[in-house]
Amino acid sequence: MAEIGLRERKKQRMYQEVSDIAIGLFLEKGFDAVSVAEVAAAAEISKPTLFRYFPAKEDLVLHRFADHESEAARVVAGRAEGQSVADALLEHFLDGLRRHDPVTGLNDHPNVLAFHRLLYGTPSLAARAYAYVERSEAALAVALGGDLDARLAAGQITAVRRILALENWRRIAEGERVADVRRDAVAAARRAFAGLPDVRPSGDAE
Template sequence: MAEELSLRERKKRETRERIADVAMGLFMLRGFDRVTVAEVADAAGVSVNTVFNYFRTKEDLFFDRQEAAVESLGRVVAARAPGESAVEAVRRDFEAALDQRDWRYGITGGAPDFFRMVTESPALSTRIREMGALREEYLARVLAEETDAGPDDPTPRLVAAQLVALTRTVSEEFLRRRLAGERVETAVPAARAAAGRAFDLLESGVGDYAVKATSSQP
């Protein structure tokens, strides 16, 4: 039974990924607003109902990793090492993402194409702003839980706002350079330098906030 469930879940995951990949290919080719869900279903070889079984809205097809994007900073903070602060954890993760050209901070070779598609669609522009707000809200909840902050303590929200703004601003600087024609090979080091300066500033202010306790030695 467990093996059957695992196989069923794997097939569902593969179907979801195939639909999302087909949809993104169509969106890149023709633009988000010019592609219908019916066309995505036809190209993926599934019914429209099947598409909506996996994706609640057309925007969810585009932002198929929305949940991971919204929760990413909060998960990084929650998983920080003993003795590591929230700012240090995000800094470490951001630098690792730069090294790996990981998608989670938007510093990838395909960022300009992604940006153009978003800005060309009012629906996608609205959704990405909503995702930013949700990301900040989720991180604030994690920080409040990790520091046992009371409901009247605004510190988790303030720190979350600063961390989200930092990562967004550095990502936007990378995108600005790419849209101006700069190559990834030079835009990434520039983003790394900007992030270094920004994290230094933040660490001088809230760098000792939410340091995870170390286990006491016997």
């Protein structure tokens, strides 16, 4: 078991190191100006090895979202007994705002802003990110029960989280202070999550 854990940790370090190197190059030169071969050379691995880890060039950037892909589903599955889905997700989002988690858009660190400009300013990255959103939504739908009502609710929840984060990022990117955006972000999150459907996963007690 320990050996398997060690292999997995080494694999994750490789993912992170190669992704960080690639993002550094993309921020310096532009996404389209950097080839996969250039990334592989900088990371001191072969091009075939790189593609084993990252099937597409865009995945080198989107790896930063890997831990968040099933985040909403995990929040739903791990919420307190009797806590509603919306309340659990709201609490999680508000915690992200307090921590200035980049996923909430409420972060003005230059590296975070540069990463977001790279992501949203590169059409192929924005398109690839949509697949991430779809997988996140699908995982959440399963956590909510997997039926039509669950899929509808997952779509609404995913849209709320995405739009709130984009609004926070947009305002900060335009020069507003984090402290000013935070007040509105908290109020907007409370309103948005309050309007979500009262979905009850199929495994919940009545």
